[in-house]
Amino acid sequence: MLVLYQFERTWGNPNLSHFCCKIETYLRMAGIEYTIKTTLPLLAPKGKLPYIEDGDLKLADSRFIIQHLKTHYKNLDQHLNPAESALALAMQRLIEEHLFWATMYSRWQYTDANWQINKRAIFGVLPPVIRDIAAIIYRYKINKQIYGHGTGRHTAEEIFELGMLDIDALSACLGDKKYFLGNQPVSLDATAFGFLINTLGCPIESPLKEYSLSKDNLRKYVNRIKAEYYPDLQ
Ligand SMILES: N[C@@H](CCC(=O)N[C@@H](CS)C(=O)NCC(=O)O)C(=O)O
Structure with a gap:
């Protein structure tokens, strides 16, 4: 399997x-x-x-x-026409290559409280001394990535301002549809859910999370998909 x-x-x-x-x-x-x-x-x-x-x-x-x-196995995007496929690809890139970095900044740099929550969640599985050393090394490495991408060169306000534009785009694209491209889930929905739940549905506090939560359709979308596909996590 x-x-x-x-x-x-x-x-x-x-x-x-x-x-x-x-x-x-x-x-x-x-x-x-x-x-x-x-x-x-x-x-x-x-x-x-x-x-x-x-x-x-x-x-x-x-x-x-x-x-x-x-x-x-199964192609969830098989029924999409070329324009829909192109839109889905562009939205996935927006989510994975842009919005992602604002959420990474929130977790690894924005506040010490967020960093502590993030650190516990990722490195908590390791034995105490190794845990702290691994956290220091990884934090250095990830912060270099955030800087290398360009996001880390902006102020917090600027980073969240850019992230909020992504959230506006996602909210507008979803509209009042069940899924991003209609009534059935496509690969874009797997991406959108994975990133949105990690923006508005996790204990990492930021203006980006607050803004995402203010978008009714995105909040309901995440709750709906979690309830439908993860009944074991309710
Ligand atoms: N392009 C990769 C990105 C995967 C990725 O960035 N994974 C993160 C966790 S969200 C990771 O493992 N980072 C560890 C590192 O960069 O050292 C994909 O689509 O799978």
Whole structure:
């Protein structure tokens, strides 16, 4: 059976990792059987989670994993026309390559309270001394990534202002539809859910979380998908 390697569940959510939650949600939306093994990124083939094992295949990166699931199991996007597919791809890129960094900033840099919550959730599985050393090394590494992306060069106000524009776009695109592209879930919904629950539905406080919670449709969308696909986490 397919094995999904990801962080341990925490915060009552599928996963604290946006990308891990994206994959598990796709698996559930597509009705694909899987088991979970919890791990940390340093043990992953590309140093990042999630990755999967499927028979002899070990595959990292959520985009390649989704491609594999579409080809070998079920393609949730099969019915989309080229314009819908293009829109879905653009929204996924907005979520994964832009909004993501504002949430990373919230967790790793914005306030010490957030950092403590994030640190406990990620490194709490390790023995005490190793936990603190790993947290210091990873914090340094992730903060370099946030700076390298460009997000880390802005003020907090600027970072959240940019993130809020993403939230506006997502809210407008969803409108009053059940899913982003109609009445049935597509891969964009797995992505959107994974990232939105990690923005508005986790204990990391920020103006971005508050703003996202103020969008009725996004809040209800996250609650609806969690209730429908994760009844075990209610
Ligand atoms: N492009 C990758 C991104 C995965 C990713 O950034 N994973 C994070 C957790 S949310 C990670 O493992 N980071 C560890 C690191 O960067 O060292 C994907 O789509 O899977």
